Amino acid sequence: MAAIEFLDLGKKYGKVRSVRKLTASITEGKITGLLGPNGAGKSTSLRCLLGLAKPTSGEAKILGVHYKELKNPLTQIGAVLDSRGFHGGLTGKQNLKVMAAAAKIPDARVDEVLKLVDLEAAANKKAKGYSLGMKQRLSLAGALLGNPKVLILDEPANGLDPIGIAWLRGFLRTLANEGKTILVSSHQLAEMQSTVDDVIIINHGMLMAQGSMKEIIGEGTLEDAFLKLTAGGAR
Amino acid sequence: MNLVKAELRKLVYSRSTYGLLLASIFVAVLSTVVTPIVIEQDETGVFGSLEDRAMVDGVYANAISSYIFAIILGILIMSGEFRHGTAVATFLASPKRARVLIAKLVVTALAGALFQIISAGLSVLTGYYTLTFFENVASPSESVFINLAVASVLSGAVLGLVGVAIGSLIRNQLIAIVSTLVWLFVLEPIVLLLFVDAGKWLPTGAITGMLALEFESEAIGVSTADYLSPGISALVLLGYGAVFTAVALVTSMRRDID
Numbered sequence: 001m002a003a004i005e006f007l008d009l010g011k012k013y014g015k016v017r018s019v020r021k022l023t024a025s026i027t028e029g030k031i032t033g034l035l036g037p038n039g040a041g042k043s044t045s046l047r048c049l050l051g052l053a054k055p056t057s058g059e060a061k062i063l064g065v066h067y068k069e070l071k072n073p074l075t076q077i078g079a080v081l082d083s084r085g086f087h088g089g090l091t092g093k094q095n096l097k098v099m100a101a102a103a104k105i106p107d108a109r110v111d112e113v114l115k116l117v118d119l120e121a122a123a124n125k126k127a128k129g130y131s132l133g134m135k136q137r138l139s140l141a142g143a144l145l146g147n148p149k150v151l152i153l154d155e156p157a158n159g160l161d162p163i164g165i166a167w168l169r170g171f172l173r174t175l176a177n178e179g180k181t182i183l184v185s186s187h188q189l190a191e192m193q194s195t196v197d198d199v200i201i202i203n204h205g206m207l208m209a210q211g212s213m214k215e216i217i218g219e220g221t222l223e224d225a226f227l228k229l230t231a232g233g234a235r
Numbered sequence: 236m237n238l239v240k241a242e243l244r245k246l247v248y249s250r251s252t253y254g255l256l257l258a259s260i261f262v263a264v265l266s267t268v269v270t271p272i273v274i275e276q277d278e279t280g281v282f283g284s285l286e287d288r289a290m291v292d293g294v295y296a297n298a299i300s301s302y303i304f305a306i307i308l309g310i311l312i313m314s315g316e317f318r319h320g321t322a323v324a325t326f327l328a329s330p331k332r333a334r335v336l337i338a339k340l341v342v343t344a345l346a347g348a349l350f351q352i353i354s355a356g357l358s359v360l361t362g363y364y365t366l367t368f369f370e371n372v373a374s375p376s377e378s379v380f381i382n383l384a385v386a387s388v389l390s391g392a393v394l395g396l397v398g399v400a401i402g403s404l405i406r407n408q409l410i411a412i413v414s415t416l417v418w419l420f421v422l423e424p425i426v427l428l429l430f431v432d433a434g435k436w437l438p439t440g441a442i443t444g445m446l447a448l449e450f451e452s453e454a455i456g457v458s459t460a461d462y463l464s465p466g467i468s469a470l471v472l473l474g475y476g477a478v479f480t481a482v483a484l485v486t487s488m489r490r491d492i493d
Contacts, residue, residue, distance in 0.1 A: 047491070047492075050327060050330075051326070051330040052323060052326060052327075052491065052492040053491040053492070054489075054491060067330055068330040068331060070330070073327065073328070073330060074327065074328050077327075079327055081323050082320065082323070085320050085321060085323045085324045086319070086320075086321065086324070087245070087248075087249070087315075087319045087321050088319065089249055089250055089251070090245075090248045090249065091248075094244070094248045095321075097244060097248075098241050098244045098245055098248070099241070099324055099328055101237060101240040101241040101244050102237055102238055102240075102241035102325070102328035102329060103237065103328050104237045142324060
């Protein structure tokens with residue numbers, strides 16, 4: 001069953017068409033990589049999916065409905081869109097407690113997720129003092145707060161050092177093994193090849209390919225397939 | 236209630252809240268301390284004398300002069316979401332944006348009223364203490380403190396709402412605050428000069444109207460005799476809050492979140 005569906009999704013900013021008739025679906029219980037070059041429309045598609053941007057045409061559904069129709073969405077969907085989403089003047093723990101209050105999640109869960117992402121020691125430090133890697137972990141903690149079935153992560157490896165990336169890989173695999181559906185966008189193709197089960201490749205806002213990792217890369221690498229599919233892609 | 240709790244937490248956790256409250260208290264206290272000194276030092280007689288009850292009422296009325304901080308509080312609460320990038324997390328938790336706006340309005344109205352009551356209360360105390368240093372000071376009218384309390388609560392609450400609406404219309408925090416200051420301290424005085432009768436319908440005129448002061452000075456061209464009654468003034472102020480909120484709801488709250 002599809003946990004996430006993009007149905008003829010289109011989004012224009014002025015005269016610029018960021019996403020064009022994107023149709024794709026993400027299977028439950030798998031890690032799916034959303035790949036594409038800069039400006040391909042990955043983040044815009046995710047923002048439309050999460051109700052932050054209004055589609056110009058088509059629609060995006062999550063768990064069968066539009067995001068806005070979900071009841072207490074943080075308990076069903078967790079999202080990491082960028083590492084800027086926290087108030088720098090508040091501690092990591094305070095930022096999460098604000099989110100917990102909004103979603104009626106007990107404060108005890110805040111301590112649990114901070115432990116999950118190895119941020120316990122920095123919990124009472126102001127978020128503006130966090131490194132980029134720590135901010136990414138805090139974002140992940142926020143996404144996990146409601147113990148959601150679906151995780152949507154936009155470039156979660158950005159700014160992470162090799163140790164952080166390895167930690168993230170293991171972390172995502174653990175979450176997938178728990179039955180969570182994960183949609184992750186990234187530029188880091190080698191990393192994605194060893195992390196994701198299914199792949200969606202978009203370019204210029206259009207779907208280039210969708211399938212299992214094996215179907216997409218065949219005998220080659222993800223980078224080979226990506227370059228082949230995106231080089232001089234449709235405009 | 237969940238969203239109100241979340242907004243309250245943002246307010247309580249943020250240091251800027253306390254900085255703003257201190258600034259609000261400072262300005263209010265300064266107003267009632269300085270005004271009697273200015274009145275007594277003035278040799279032209281333009282401001283009258285502290286022997287006049289209306290002037291003493293005027294001293295205490297200055298306790299309300301920190302209302303600008305209620306507006307700034309509202310602006311910080313709303314535009315802060317865009318400045319810090321927390322709008323994404325806020326609207327992911329509650330994708331129905333009107334609910335977020337309503338929660339912010341409720342919290343800002345409460346906090347704005349609290350800001351004004353604390354500031355005005357301390358200002359009245361310091362004003363009272365300052366007046367003990369002067370001789371032959373008239374007693375204030377009985378109604379001035381009640382009117383002041385009502386005007387403080389209402390102006391703090393309503394101007395806080397106006398601040399939230401401004402913050403959602405103008406997402407850049409600095410531009411929102413500067414625009415408000417320009418409106419209050421540049422444009423409103425110009426409008427008052429050009430259209431004297433319009434003063435009572437402007438937000439600051441409505442706040443003054445709520446105090447039911449009696450003050451008249453031809454020399455500085457001010458007379459409160461033509462101001463609206465406290466009740467009508469309160470309604471005018473609430474009208475501003477309602478219009479700004481409605482505009483915010485049907486415009487900016489529908490825009491994409493970056």
